[in-house]
Amino acid sequence: MDLIITSTIAINTDIAFNTAGKAKDAKVKIENETKLKVELKVGIKIKGEAAIVIIKVKAYFEASASAEASVTYAHTINYDEKGLYYRPKLGFDGMDAEYIVKISASLAMKIAKDKKSIEENREGDYKIAEGKIKEVIPPFDVIKELEELFNIDANIPIIKN
Structure with a gap:
């Protein structure tokens, strides 16, 4: 079993400011986004062998x-004509899955007939099932769902103009 955890952090800024303009024309936006990824891999392998006289x-x-x-999950601080406000972001990016089921088999026979020895080997690999399942759990935006559920705005005002 393998458990792989990775994280990515991205920071973005957008500033518009004009010293000759009006204060309401100034805009500042700072975003911080972090993605936490978890991957789980599980497998099982079984080997078997049987020998019966001359058949293996x-x-x-x-x-x-x-x-x-x-x-x-992310944090955004935005300043525009409405004022300065904070907006959180939390989203589940969905879950994808992959699977494979294989069988390998071999049969060895040794037959002695009329003082002659005959050997025969048969081998084969067979895939019983293989595939990818996209969006086992579909992606969704937690903040957006909460806004719709409670009929609220997730923007938190810090300074109002």
Whole structure:
């Protein structure tokens, strides 16, 4: 089993200021966005072998699956004609999954007939199932969902103009 956790941080600024203009024309926006990604990989492998006199059978079974999901959270401070306000961001970026199921088998036979020895080997790899499932859990914006649910605005005023 493998658990992989990664994080990405991005900071963005946007400033518009004119010393000859009016204060309401000034705009400042500072954003900080962090993405936390968690990936889990799980697999199982089973080997087996049986020998019966002159027939030998080997089998190998493998099944594995992995899932990947991430959460994005951010902070924005924005100044415009309305004033200075803070807006949080929290979103689930969805979860995707992959799976594969394989079997490998071999059969070895040795037959002695009329003083002649005949050997035969058969081998094969077979994929029983393989695929990717996109959006096992679909992405959604937590802040937007809360705004709609409670009929509120998530912008938090710090200074009003």
